[in-house]
Amino acid sequence: MVIQMKSSAYWKRRFEETAAAAYTKAEEYIAALNREYTKANINIQNDLNAFYTKFATDNKMTFAEAKKVLSKNELQKFKYTLQEFKEKTISKEFQQEIANASMKTQITRLESLQMQIKGRADVLKTGEMYKTEELLSKVYENSYYRNVFNIQQGLGFGSDFALLNDKKILKAVNEPWAESDFKSRTGADKAKLISGLRSTMVQGFIRGDSLQTMSKNFVAVTGTSKNRADKIIRSETAHVTEAATYESYRETGVEKYDWLATLDTKTCENCAMLDGKTFEMSEYSEGETAPPLHANDRCTTVPNFGDNAGGTRVARNDDGSTYKVPADMEYNEWRAGAEKR
Numbered sequence: 114m115v116i117q118m119k120s121s122a123y124w125k126r127r128f129e130e131t132a133a134a135a136y137t138k139a140e141e142y143i144a145a146l147n148r149e150y151t152k153a154n155i156n157i158q159n160d161l162n163a164f165y166t167k168f169a170t171d172n173k174m175t176f177a178e179a180k181k182v183l184s185k186n187e188l189q190k191f192k193y194t195l196q197e198f199k200e201k202t203i204s205k206e207f208q209q210e211i212a213n214a215s216m217k218t219q220i221t222r223l224e225s226l227q228m229q230i231k232g233r234a235d236v237l238k239t240g241e242m243y244k245t246e247e248l249l250s251k252v253y254e255n256s257y258y259r260n261v262f263n264i265q266q267g268l269g270f271g272s273d274f275a276l277l278n279d280k281k282i283l284k285a286v287n288e289p290w291a292e293s294d295f296k297s298r299t300g301a302d303k304a305k306l307i308s309g310l311r312s313t314m315v316q317g318f319i320r321g322d323s324l325q326t327m328s329k330n331f332v333a334v335t336g337t338s339k340n341r342a343d344k345i346i347r348s349e350t351a352h353v354t355e356a357a358t359y360e361s362y363r364e365t366g367v368e369k370y371d372w373l374a375t376l377d378t379k380t381c382e383n384c385a386m387l388d389g390k391t392f393e394m395s396e397y398s399e400g401e402t403a404p405p406l407h408a409n410d411r412c413t414t415v416p417n418f419g420d421n422a423g424g425t426r427v428a429r430n431d432d433g434s435t436y437k438v439p440a441d442m443e444y445n446e447w448r449a450g451a452e453k454r
């Protein structure tokens with residue numbers, strides 16, 4: 114199947130549709146959000162049970178024992194020298210120790226997500242929210258972030274700790290998919306694609322799934338081809354991400370932002386040209402002054418506070434490895450340097 118490149122007019126229209134919002138009635142919106150949280154909770158619980166079962170089997174314990182051990186944070190932290198590490202890697206016990214710790218990390222991640230989802234669901238139950246902004250402020254007022262922080266501190270898994278991206282989740286629930294991607298489809302087929310897409314995206318954002326995982330899930334629920342799913346998921350994720358970003362900028366009073374293209378050789382000419390360009394929020398327009406510019410666009414934006422100098426950005430070699438360059442280096446400058454390397 115041929116996928117047409119989306120024009121900038123298309124993305125502009127999408128942006129306006131998103132701004133108009135699908136669920137005009139607050140109750141419908143909250144009900145939809147509730148359904149997604151419930152679903153995410155069940156899925157995460159299933160994953161947790163699978164981890165407990167595997168941990169029990171690996172360590173020759175019962176399910177209940179495994180749960181107990183894992184909840185006690187009893188697993189040791191790894192503080193070995195390189196030499197010790199090399200010596201230890203050959204032993205079977207050590208490999209199991211690593212496997213256990215890695216499992217514990219994933220379980221902690223899932224548990225923290227579950228706790229955050231519970232927090233959201235509790236807020237929804239009060240029935241006080243009418244607008245996304247109100248919902249978000251209620252969510253942030255709650256104290257469970259403190260709990261999340263405590264768990265994180267206790268375990269020392271700081272960097273890749275899971276935090277729900279509320280704006281993206283709320284956007285995805287509220288996105289008028291029906292008006293956008295599947296115009297040519299009819300009846301049951303169209304309904305299936307739309308509900309499959311919404312659920313895949315929302316669940317993916319809640320869990321922090323990769324694009325590949327989301328695409329796989331979309332194929333599983335709709336039976337669409339992998340190629341088509343990849344393209345839809347990638348461009349829809351870009352769209353929702355940018356729409357959420359726009360709102361964050363607006364709410365936090367950002368006046369200017371910079372275009373940020375990916376520094377690798379796959380970046381297209383148009384995006385490369387825009388890299389590092391500064392735009393006013395008043396001229397924000399998806400598909401023109403803001404990404405996505407085209408299908409499979411990997412560009413994003415960063416707020417410009419007038420003093421963006423300093424810091425670094427990531428560039429990618431053809432073999433996929435990454436390295437850092439100064440934050441104010443633009444695409445063409447990077448390309449010229451990369452060719453000389």
Ligand SMILES: [Zn+2]
Pocket residue numbers: 374384404406410411412
């Ligand atoms: Zn781009």
